[in-house]
Amino acid sequence: MNEPRPAAADLLAGYRRDLMRQYLEQVETFRRILQGWSEDEEHRPIQPGEWSAHQVAWHVRAVEMQAYLPRLEILLAEEHPRLEDFDGESWMERHYGREERGTRIVDDLHAARKAMAARLQAAPDAVWSRIGEHSFWGARTLMWWVERSMAHVDEHIQQLGIPLSGQGEC
Template structure:
């Protein structure tokens, strides 16, 4: 599981690099429709939100450190999103949650990683699955951020009536 935790840690640097590829004046703007509905800022907020409100609490649940997530416990992500906070700040917030995740997971013995846990938001899953899902989720949004950085002009050229926010 050390390799998984190293990947989880390294994606923070990868996200920082991906964010640096986006022109600063575009980080808060909705991209052309071919690149999705969310700004780069919104993608980073979403990554933080997911890890803070879902992934880390599910890890704690899998380890018996807290109860299951109950309906209504997770705030409405869209309503809670403070649009004015810059992407770099969300990356800092994500780093803090990720450090907590890694610190919680690093000392665990191998058998804890593969023990099935029922009652997670995804059904019966292992801790290894939960952490791998977190990694997959990061890659998914990082890919979209890089697509926004690379293909904005091309996508905008095919959307003549598109108006960025």
């Protein structure tokens, strides 16, 4: 006989648990990459004309802290909010500093994601479907913003020349 199929709510809850696990593990992958590099290597451009690994890490943290986490905070607190744009390139030009070690940058990112993961895991199921309006991305759910945050980090892990091997995919 066929096994009964899990209810859609159970499948969605399982997906969210896996998503939160990957949300935190992804930063650990980023940390392992940077730990293997000397300070000189960390500041050397990945390719001619590209950012260094340090600049990539700094950018990832800036976008997470200035764009994705504030959007998630707003979606946790409000129904149908308007979500602000963020110009990561301009922020980088105005605020970038090379003195901080890449592993410290990733430590900050991990702490912020760990705190957000706890809030997301405690949120009622309905909050995950809450929609916010963004001028570029349009109407998107809280869950989509978590997935987008992860996709952004994945893009930069790949930029560092590291294959994803299934980690972080949603």
